[in-house]
Amino acid sequence: MVTAASGSFELDDVSVTYGNETAVAGVTMSIEPASVTALIGPSGCGKSTLLRCLNRMNDELGNVKVGGRILFDGVDIYDRSVDPVELRVRVGQVFQKPNPFPMSIFDNVAYGPRTHGVRRKAELDALVEESLKRAALWEEVKNSLKKHAFELSGGQQQRLCIARALATSPEVLLMDEPASALDPISTQQIEDTIAELKSSVTIVIVTHNMQQAARISDRTAFMLRESMDFPAQLVEVGDTRVMFTNPADKRTEAYITGRFG
Amino acid sequence: MTDASFPRRRTGRPAFRRAAESVVTRAIAFSGIAAIVILAAITVFLGMNALRAVGDVGLWSMITGTDWFPTSKEPSYGFLPAIVGSLWVTAVALVVSVPVGVAAAIYISEFASRRTKEVAKSVIEFMAAVPSVVLGLMGLAVLVPSIRVLMRLDTGLTAFAAGIMVGVMALPTIISISEDAMHAVPADLRTGSLALGNTRWQTVHKVVLPAASSGVFAAVMLGVGRAIGETMVVLMLAGNSGIVPNTPLVSVRTMPGTIAGEMAEVVQGGEHYSVLFAMALVLFAMTFIINLVADVVLENQRKRWRR
Amino acid sequence: MNHASARVRRARTVEMLARAVTGAAAFGVLGVVAFILGYILYRGAGSIDWEFLTAPPRMFMTQGGIWPAIYGTLLLTFWTAVFAIPVGIMAGIYLAEYAPKGAFTRVIRLAIANMAGVPSIVYGLFGLALFVLTVGFGRSVIAGALTLACLTLPVIITATEEALLQVPQDLRQASLALGATRLRTVLRIVIPAAAPGIVTGSILGLSRAAGETAPILVTAVAFYSPVPRTVFDETMALPYHLYIMATQAVKPAPDVVWGTALVLVAGVSIINVVAAAWRTRQRRRIRW
Ligand SMILES: Nc1ncnc2c1ncn2[C@@H]1O[C@H](COP(=O)(O)OP(=O)(O)OP(=O)(O)O)[C@@H](O)[C@H]1O
Ligand SMILES: [Mg+2]
Numbered sequence: 001m002v003t004a005a006s007g008s009f010e011l012d013d014v015s016v017t018y019g020n021e022t023a024v025a026g027v028t029m030s031i032e033p034a035s036v037t038a039l040i041g042p043s044g045c046g047k048s049t050l051l052r053c054l055n056r057m058n059d060e061l062g063n064v065k066v067g068g069r070i071l072f073d074g075v076d077i078y079d080r081s082v083d084p085v086e087l088r089v090r091v092g093q094v095f096q097k098p099n100p101f102p103m104s105i106f107d108n109v110a111y112g113p114r115t116h117g118v119r120r121k122a123e124l125d126a127l128v129e130e131s132l133k134r135a136a137l138w139e140e141v142k143n144s145l146k147k148h149a150f151e152l153s154g155g156q157q158q159r160l161c162i163a164r165a166l167a168t169s170p171e172v173l174l175m176d177e178p179a180s181a182l183d184p185i186s187t188q189q190i191e192d193t194i195a196e197l198k199s200s201v202t203i204v205i206v207t208h209n210m211q212q213a214a215r216i217s218d219r220t221a222f223m224l225r226e227s228m229d230f231p232a233q234l235v236e237v238g239d240t241r242v243m244f245t246n247p248a249d250k251r252t253e254a255y256i257t258g259r260f261g
Numbered sequence: 262m263t264d265a266s267f268p269r270r271r272t273g274r275p276a277f278r279r280a281a282e283s284v285v286t287r288a289i290a291f292s293g294i295a296a297i298v299i300l301a302a303i304t305v306f307l308g309m310n311a312l313r314a315v316g317d318v319g320l321w322s323m324i325t326g327t328d329w330f331p332t333s334k335e336p337s338y339g340f341l342p343a344i345v346g347s348l349w350v351t352a353v354a355l356v357v358s359v360p361v362g363v364a365a366a367i368y369i370s371e372f373a374s375r376r377t378k379e380v381a382k383s384v385i386e387f388m389a390a391v392p393s394v395v396l397g398l399m400g401l402a403v404l405v406p407s408i409r410v411l412m413r414l415d416t417g418l419t420a421f422a423a424g425i426m427v428g429v430m431a432l433p434t435i436i437s438i439s440e441d442a443m444h445a446v447p448a449d450l451r452t453g454s455l456a457l458g459n460t461r462w463q464t465v466h467k468v469v470l471p472a473a474s475s476g477v478f479a480a481v482m483l484g485v486g487r488a489i490g491e492t493m494v495v496l497m498l499a500g501n502s503g504i505v506p507n508t509p510l511v512s513v514r515t516m517p518g519t520i521a522g523e524m525a526e527v528v529q530g531g532e533h534y535s536v537l538f539a540m541a542l543v544l545f546a547m548t549f550i551i552n553l554v555a556d557v558v559l560e561n562q563r564k565r566w567r568r
Numbered sequence: 569m570n571h572a573s574a575r576v577r578r579a580r581t582v583e584m585l586a587r588a589v590t591g592a593a594a595f596g597v598l599g600v601v602a603f604i605l606g607y608i609l610y611r612g613a614g615s616i617d618w619e620f621l622t623a624p625p626r627m628f629m630t631q632g633g634i635w636p637a638i639y640g641t642l643l644l645t646f647w648t649a650v651f652a653i654p655v656g657i658m659a660g661i662y663l664a665e666y667a668p669k670g671a672f673t674r675v676i677r678l679a680i681a682n683m684a685g686v687p688s689i690v691y692g693l694f695g696l697a698l699f700v701l702t703v704g705f706g707r708s709v710i711a712g713a714l715t716l717a718c719l720t721l722p723v724i725i726t727a728t729e730e731a732l733l734q735v736p737q738d739l740r741q742a743s744l745a746l747g748a749t750r751l752r753t754v755l756r757i758v759i760p761a762a763a764p765g766i767v768t769g770s771i772l773g774l775s776r777a778a779g780e781t782a783p784i785l786v787t788a789v790a791f792y793s794p795v796p797r798t799v800f801d802e803t804m805a806l807p808y809h810l811y812i813m814a815t816q817a818v819k820p821a822p823d824v825v826w827g828t829a830l831v832l833v834a835g836v837s838i839i840n841v842v843a844a845a846w847r848t849r850q851r852r853r854i855r856w
Binding site: 282285286288289290292293294295296297299300302303306307309310360361362364365367368369371372373381383384385386387388389390391392393394395396397398399401402403429432436460461462463465483486487489490491492493496497517520521524525529537538541544545548549551552553555556557559560 | 579580582583586587589590591592593594596597598600601604607608611654655656658659661662663666667674675676677678679680681682683684685686687688689690691692693694696697698701702718721722725749750751752772775776778779780781782785786807808810811814815825829832833836837840841844
């Protein structure tokens with residue numbers, strides 16, 4: 001199945017090998033555009049590993065091999081003709097710990113556009129404002145854009161990182177436990193932001209929080225590594241409501257109801 | 262819809278930027294091997310200039326020759342006076358700097374308060390920057406006259422005087438590397454020992470020193486390397502006589518002192534000139550081996566505590 | 569019971585003794601540094617005046633000033649920086665950001681560590697053979713500066729690498745994930761964050777080069793020369809001037825000797841203290 005809409009992924013028998021240890025194998029699933037897909041599973045089951053395949057950040061770790069095929073809007077992103085740098089403009093990422101650059105709020109958001117050749121002040125101003133608005137941070141910082149990013153609170157820093165990722169207008173946003181380092185109120189704000197964003201951006205989010213997955217995602221993928229001797233696998237993927245009410249696999253049910261993991 | 266609001270979106274990097282990036286990246290990689298290139302160039306250029314001496318005098322007869330009379334009618338170019346002189350100076354330097362340096366490192370690493378530690382470390386860092394010619398001058402003004410009077414010698418310009426000052430020069434190396442080695446010993450080992458009822462000192466000599474021993478050894482080796490290669494202090498304080506010394510209380514010549522003292526006065530391309538290059542090559546080889554041993558030991562030590 | 573407390577008492581005594589002995593060593597070393605500085609200040613302060621700092625020598629160097637030597641040292645250090653800093657920083661970047669883990673990188677690291685221990689006179693002869701004779705610069709500022717640059721390189725490389733490794737991995741990832749290339753990430757994110765360490769390390773390395781005598785002895789300096797007009801002229805320099813005046817002066821001129829020593833030491837000290845203080849301040853400001 002090939003979708004025409006922008007911001008979709010097709011994973012076909014994807015496996016990831018670190019050195020000589022295969023961490024993830026046989027993942028086949030699709031990620032639909034303009035929706036939120038949650039990746040859940042116990043610690044060490046390869047959620048982050050799989051996520052990093054989608055913007056080829058695994059390439060930067062060295063000694064990592066990705067097998068199978070990953071099509072992004074129909075194009076194999078591991079094809080030799082694809083420049084990972086260009087891919088990452090279209091597939092942004094937000095990390096677990098807020099990691100703003102040591103520079104002003106404005107410069108943080110403008111970093112991506114500047115990297116890709118936007119120089120005109122007016123254009124940058126517009127981009128920064130729009131991105132901060134989409135990340136629901138604009139009202140709080142509009143009068144202090146020159147402030148150092150480290151002066152913001154943790155939750156604000158994380159929304160700044162979201163704004164920074166949005167500034168290159170990616171079609172997909174990968175989020176690896178974006179709220180796990182934050183307090184409940186900041187978490188709520190991040191979730192609201194995600195809800196706002198999903199009409200325009202495909203979101204793939206890793207989370208350990210079942211309620212969060214249930215609240216914000218349209219589809220959920222459950223991964224599991226049953227033993228360190230074998231690679232992790234995709235147990236089940238499907239509509240979130242179905243999966244949380246009526247999972248097809250016993251192991252999914254056990255995990256969701258908190259019986260292991 | 263987002264694309265509509267960002268009309269100037271680019272999909273490719275311009276070719277000139279890619280080209281510029283690959284040039285800079287290549288320059289970076291090339292700079293990375295600069296150290297290897299320079300070390301190789303040192304070997305080649307010293308070797309080329311030493312060729313004539315090796316041909317005329319012979320490497321072995323230089324290294325084992327006991328007379329250094331380069332300017333007499335029948336010149337003799339024996340390195341032994343300089344090699345043995347360098348060893349005496351180094352021995353004195355080690356006697357001064359190893360006990361003091363290691364003890365100071367123990368204090369700074371294990372006993373000193375945070376504030377003292379910070380101050381001491383910056384003073385030691387600064388000490389390494391005091392020019393050696395200044396220490397040579399201090400030696401001439403303070404040390405040499407006192408040694409002459411105290412030891413009732415004809416001259417204070419001796420291996421002993423040079424050795425003490427060279428020891429002072431080697432102190433920063435020995436202190437900072439040993440201190441690093443002790444600092445790298447994981448804190449759990451220390452707290453474990455203290456929890457067993459050991460005093461701080463017992464912890465130091467039962468746990469910290471054994472764990473840091475290879476680092477301390479490397480520090481001493483690097484100190485030896487510094488001492489053998491130190492030039493200005495020995496040139497100014499050792500006296501530069503031509504005999505093979507059998508005590509540190511006489512005037513001696515050293516390899517660095519000989520090279521530095523005579524290089525300016527020799528005929529370029531002449532035999533004496535070439536012999537000095539051969540001596541530099543011997544000196545380079547000695548320090549190279551000493552430093553290599555120390556660095557390998559240090560690297561292994563670092564790896565040990567990494568996980 | 570009695571037995572145990574005797575053992576404890578003995579341990580306590582040994583502890584005190586160890587603390588006293590090692591403390592004496594540490595403070596003894598600090599004392600030596602203080603003595604050297606104090607002594608040079610005491611002997612040299614009297615000879616420093618405006619003329620001494622700005623005039624050329626007179627009366628066979630026994631009177632007048634040392635301006636040509638000061639200028640020569642500044643010039644040598646400047647050109648050393650020009651040659652050593654770009655290569656040193658790039659090599660540091662290579663090691664911290666690009667070098668693959670493996671045997672070859674290990675060899676590079678060993679070579680850099682080893683370079684730091686090569687005797688300065690060996691650098692001098694190397695410079696003589698390569699820059700003075702083979703390249704044909706003759707005894708000149710440029711030959712001396714290139715020689716000093718070789719000697720300073722390992723210090724700058726090591727300082728750069730250490731400073732870069734302090735920068736959290738997160739920042740690199742964030743930049744790469746925004747579609748920045750590795751090079752842009754290094755130039756725009758990592759280097760600015762590591763700048764305090766790189767700058768201080770380079771300055772400390774250069775201040776050491778400024779005090780070196782042996783490498784310039786055979787590559788750059790002259791006993792007496794006017795202020796060099798171009799980098800291809802030979803020059804006077806403070807450390808060499810001090811060496812000559814202390815050991816081979818025609819007539820003893822203690823004022824010039826100690827004055828020169830004070831200028832040299834004061835220059836090196838001020839640079840070191842300022843650089844170290846700046847680094848401490850920057851470190852406090854940026855806490856990851
Ligand atoms: N850089 C790496 N090098 C080698 N092995 C790695 C690396 N990163 C992850 N792994 C291995 O891959 C497996 C999956 O790790 P991953 O971080 O993807 O799990 P995760 O599901 O994100 O876990 P968590 O929920 O704790 O974040 C683990 O066994 C881990 O040891
Ligand atoms: Mg993870």
